[in-house]
Amino acid sequence: MPAIHKFSKTGNNKRNAENDGDFPMKRWLKNKRIKEDIQHKEWEQSFIKSKDFKKIFYYNQKTNVRFGLTFMATLVDENIIQEGILPNLLDEEFREIEDIKQLVPIADVQICDDPSLIEQKIMNGYVMLTIETELKHFGFIAAQKEIVRAISQPEVEFSVIGPKEAFVESLGQNLNLIRKRLPVKELIIEEFTLGSLSKTGVAMLYMENITNEDNVNTVRQRLTNVKFDAITDSSYIVQLISDNSNSPFPQLLDTERPDRVAGILAEGKVAIVVDGSPHVLITPTTLVEFFSSFEDYFLNYLLSSFFRLIRVFAVAFSILITPIYVAALSYHYELIPKDLMSTLITSRREIPLPPILEALFLELTIELLREAGARLPTKVGQTIGIVGGIVIGTASVEAGLTSNVLLIIVALAALASFTTPVYRMGNTIRLLRFPFLFFAELWGLLGIVFCFCLLLTHLVRLTSLGRPFLEPLYPPRVVDMKDALIRLPFEKQSKRPLFLRTKNPIRFSKKKAQEKKDIDE
Amino acid sequence: MQEQPIPDRLKISPFLVFYLIMSMQIGIGVLGYQRIIALKAGYDAWMSILFAGGCIHVIVWMMYKIGDTVDGDIVTAHKYIAGNFFGKVLSSIFIGYFTLYSLTVIRTFIEVIQVWMFPEMSTFWFAFGFMILCVYIIFGGFRTVVGLAFFGLVLPAYLLLTFGWAIKFANFYNLLPLLDHSIKELLTASYYMSLTFIGFEIILFFYPFIKEPKKSQKWAHLAVLTTTLIYTVLAIITFAYFAEEQLAKQIWATLAMWKIVEMPFVERFEYIGIANWNLIILPNVCISVWIASRLIKRIMNVRQKIGVFFIVGAVLVLINFLDTREKINMLNDYIGKMGFAFTFIYIPMLFAAVMIAKKVKKKKGKKR
Numbered sequence: 001m002p003a004i005h006k007f008s009k010t011g012n013n014k015r016n017a018e019n020d021g022d023f024p025m026k027r028w029l030k031n032k033r034i035k036e037d038i039q040h041k042e043w044e045q046s047f048i049k050s051k052d053f054k055k056i057f058y059y060n061q062k063t064n065v066r067f068g069l070t071f072m073a074t075l076v077d078e079n080i081i082q083e084g085i086l087p088n089l090l091d092e093e094f095r096e097i098e099d100i101k102q103l104v105p106i107a108d109v110q111i112c113d114d115p116s117l118i119e120q121k122i123m124n125g126y127v128m129l130t131i132e133t134e135l136k137h138f139g140f141i142a143a144q145k146e147i148v149r150a151i152s153q154p155e156v157e158f159s160v161i162g163p164k165e166a167f168v169e170s171l172g173q174n175l176n177l178i179r180k181r182l183p184v185k186e187l188i189i190e191e192f193t194l195g196s197l198s199k200t201g202v203a204m205l206y207m208e209n210i211t212n213e214d215n216v217n218t219v220r221q222r223l224t225n226v227k228f229d230a231i232t233d234s235s236y237i238v239q240l241i242s243d244n245s246n247s248p249f250p251q252l253l254d255t256e257r258p259d260r261v262a263g264i265l266a267e268g269k270v271a272i273v274v275d276g277s278p279h280v281l282i283t284p285t286t287l288v289e290f291f292s293s294f295e296d297y298f299l300n301y302l303l304s305s306f307f308r309l310i311r312v313f314a315v316a317f318s319i320l321i322t323p324i325y326v327a328a329l330s331y332h333y334e335l336i337p338k339d340l341m342s343t344l345i346t347s348r349r350e351i352p353l354p355p356i357l358e359a360l361f362l363e364l365t366i367e368l369l370r371e372a373g374a375r376l377p378t379k380v381g382q383t384i385g386i387v388g389g390i391v392i393g394t395a396s397v398e399a400g401l402t403s404n405v406l407l408i409i410v411a412l413a414a415l416a417s418f419t420t421p422v423y424r425m426g427n428t429i430r431l432l433r434f435p436f437l438f439f440a441e442l443w444g445l446l447g448i449v450f451c452f453c454l455l456l457t458h459l460v461r462l463t464s465l466g467r468p469f470l471e472p473l474y475p476p477r478v479v480d481m482k483d484a485l486i487r488l489p490f491e492k493q494s495k496r497p498l499f500l501r502t503k504n505p506i507r508f509s510k511k512k513a514q515e516k517k518d519i520d521e
Numbered sequence: 522m523q524e525q526p527i528p529d530r531l532k533i534s535p536f537l538v539f540y541l542i543m544s545m546q547i548g549i550g551v552l553g554y555q556r557i558i559a560l561k562a563g564y565d566a567w568m569s570i571l572f573a574g575g576c577i578h579v580i581v582w583m584m585y586k587i588g589d590t591v592d593g594d595i596v597t598a599h600k601y602i603a604g605n606f607f608g609k610v611l612s613s614i615f616i617g618y619f620t621l622y623s624l625t626v627i628r629t630f631i632e633v634i635q636v637w638m639f640p641e642m643s644t645f646w647f648a649f650g651f652m653i654l655c656v657y658i659i660f661g662g663f664r665t666v667v668g669l670a671f672f673g674l675v676l677p678a679y680l681l682l683t684f685g686w687a688i689k690f691a692n693f694y695n696l697l698p699l700l701d702h703s704i705k706e707l708l709t710a711s712y713y714m715s716l717t718f719i720g721f722e723i724i725l726f727f728y729p730f731i732k733e734p735k736k737s738q739k740w741a742h743l744a745v746l747t748t749t750l751i752y753t754v755l756a757i758i759t760f761a762y763f764a765e766e767q768l769a770k771q772i773w774a775t776l777a778m779w780k781i782v783e784m785p786f787v788e789r790f791e792y793i794g795i796a797n798w799n800l801i802i803l804p805n806v807c808i809s810v811w812i813a814s815r816l817i818k819r820i821m822n823v824r825q826k827i828g829v830f831f832i833v834g835a836v837l838v839l840i841n842f843l844d845t846r847e848k849i850n851m852l853n854d855y856i857g858k859m860g861f862a863f864t865f866i867y868i869p870m871l872f873a874a875v876m877i878a879k880k881v882k883k884k885k886g887k888k889r
Contacts (some may be wrong), residue, residue: 331638331639332638332789332792334788334789334792335787335788335789335792335793336786336787336788337783337784337785337786337787337788338788340785340786443639443642443647444638444639444796445638445792445793445796446634446638446639446795446796446799448796449796449797449799449800450650450651450654450799452800453654453669453799453800453803454654454657456669456672457654457657457658457661457665457669460658460661460664460665460668460669460672461661461665470668474668474671474672475533475534475537475664475668476537476671
């Protein structure tokens with residue numbers, strides 16, 4: 001095997017022209033070829049400026065055909081060129097461009113004659129092959145350098161029970177993780193290239209025989225309509241294809257668990273995988289889905305129903321408790337029973353601030369801690385948490401800035417907001433507390449209910465992919481309640497969610513699955 | 522002008538009619554109807570509630586018959602019997618009715634707030650906030666309005682349980698002796714009860730928005746039945762809880778009963794109750810504003826959004842003139858009488874007219 005190859009410099013126009021002269025051809029043909037040559041050179045102009053652009057010429061040892069390889073050194077795997085492409089092209093009998101399909105032992109080899117494809121292919125990590133005798137045709141050989149992070153444990157959606165695989169940043173790897181779990185031909189993967197600069201590969205996944213076609217068409221339509229230059233993560237897609245981009249609520253669910261994606265595909269939803277993002281999007285989704293962790297499906301239904309209810313309660317608590325404190329202490333002293341009142345008065349006796357300022361002060365402190373903790377490296381973040389939680393908390397109570405009752409309330413509210421299994425929803429809940437605080441200060445309990453009405457209206461109006469976001473609460477669908485705030489056992493889940501309008505609503509035949517047994521049989 | 526059919530995606534499922542009617546019926550009246558009927562028929566008045574409820578079923582049946590015959594709402598029905606121009610004149614009366622209705626509801630609610638919670642609260646600014654919320658809801662379309670009606674009924678449903686505290690202190694011998702009032706007295710009480718019941722007449726206005734209207738009829742009847750039962754049970758509890766002379770002094774008997782509710786963490790439950798009532802009042806106002814703006818759209822051929830702003834503006838201007846208890850009372854009486862005239866007199870007349878018109882048109886059709 002020839003270890004050293006002859007490298008010649010890029011842009012060797014003169015020798016090309018000389019070769020043309022040698023060739024006994026009519027003058028018009030020659031002119032035409034030169035014209036095409038110039039066209040080739042136009043696309044090269046900006047490439048040449050980059051250091052990693054390589055154009056190298058070789059001679060085949062048997063036929064003496066001169067061919068060139070053009071590629072971006074940063075995108076291709078040099079091992080593939082050295083071992084898979086070059087030895088075969090140099091040593092075997094190589095006459096015309098069609099031969100590479102036999103000679104090169106790589107699956108993805110294409111031959112085309114459209115010069116407009118050149119840039120895209122080279123930028124996707126292909127090696128372009130040209131032969132001086134066939135300047136019209138180009139061969140493209142896939143030689144992408146794949147740098148893939150090893151599959152690790154899910155960090156955001158960790159679960160004690162169940163699979164520990166999480167998505168990584170590679171589209172191919174992620175698709176593999178999903179396909180492995182649904183090895184049927186009905187799982188369709190459609191691919192799009194989005195972003196005028198980033199050329200991000202985006203895949204849409206659905207089950208051909210289950211998913212409602214309207215949903216698939218809507219997603220396809222929205223994806224093709226995306227107008228943006230650089231899409232670097234799936235969060236961009238979330239914001240670009242949401243029904244209402246002015247809403248603080250996420251209208252697409254993102255997950256890093258392949259098992260969850262496989263689960264929802266089987267339910268008849270659509271998944272969107274974005275290259276370079278370890279989060280896969282799920283749509284259409286509903287509010288209650290944000291309160292369900294995929295671990296719920298690994299536990300007994302009684303336990304998981306209980307946990308789900310706890311989460312809903314926690315969220316309501318987290319949003320409402322501080323506003324209720326403010327409302328009760330600003331306006332409705334009468335609401336609080338005598339014994340509880342004395343506790344509250346003792347704790348608030350020396351506080352100079354009105355309840356709203358006290359609450360805002362503590363809420364903002366918690367938000368600051370959270371934001372600082374999220375931006376700092378893990379170890380420093382932990383220190384900040386301790387410093388903030390213990391030192392600032394205790395100190396502000398001792399200094400008489402806040403009452404310790406409120407400190408407990410705010411800390412509990414912050415804790416409760418972490419119970420949401422989906423991180424995005426936790427962020428929304430952080431924000432929601434502040435309008436409630438404002439209205440509580442304005443109109444007391446009435447203001448809280450008023451703000452709740454506003455929130456409710458917003459949720460009723462919200463849609464995910466045109467499907468109501470509050471389903472199955474509104475429009476009320478009793479059959480879909482089986483997997484909403486509570487989760488019934490799998491035997492009861494014989495039908496797919498009604499609101500997805502699936503093509504095949506039956507998951508399994510209930511009659512066959514359930515044989516009724518009498519006592520002692 | 523050809524009527525535009527309502528697209529299917531904007532229509533509501535038949536069973537939602539249940540929530541729509543109930544949430545429209547249960548509103549501000551529940552807070553204090555017990556005193557009024559007890560003044561007329563004493564503690565036999567609960568029978569009057571059942572009687573009034575029974576009558577309403579007949580009216581509901583008539584409304585469905587009208588809707589079915591003309592295949593549309595009241596505007597279509599008016600056109601059916603009186604032609605295009607006079608039909609529109611007849612229909613436009615109801616713009617005023619529903620505007621006044623929403624005005625009455627919101628002003629009375631603010632009155633309750635001012636008496637029980639915040640004596641200093643500005644009528645205009647609260648109404649302003651409330652109306653912005655309504656506009657936000659109505660701009661979401663009819664489905665959003667129905668959604669709020671649904672939650673406005675389901676979420677505060679727990680309030681029913683709180684009357685359990687009153688049962689602890691109830692004396693059901695208060696109701697005895699039965700039937701010591703004349704039929705006339707009972708009927709008068711029924712008449713006053715009907716003011717609390719009105720709200721079910723909205724069927725005539727949203728009829729074209731129901732997916733399968735015929736299937737919804739049973740839900741409408743069920744809604745009226747449920748409301749009747751709730752009112753009756755609540756009245757019986759109230760009668761058992763208060764002595765007759767005591768009740769005569771309670772303008773808002775329902776609220777007064779909450780005073781007895783006692784929990785380890787809540788002392789004066791009526792604050793929570795009134796705050797929650799915001800959610801019950803909201804569909805009342807929203808539905809009536811929606812109907813009024815829809816009528817404007819149907820009659821004058823303008824966009825519904827303009828109609829909504831017009832109604833909301835009118836309510837916000839008019840509410841400033843209602844500054845005393847007497848005026849609010851007068852408005853309540855007035856709207857009650859209008860409601861009674863509309864539901865129990867006008868609808869049967871309309872029903873008869875539609876039936877006659879149907880026969881006449883059939884004959885004409887045969888002659889041709």
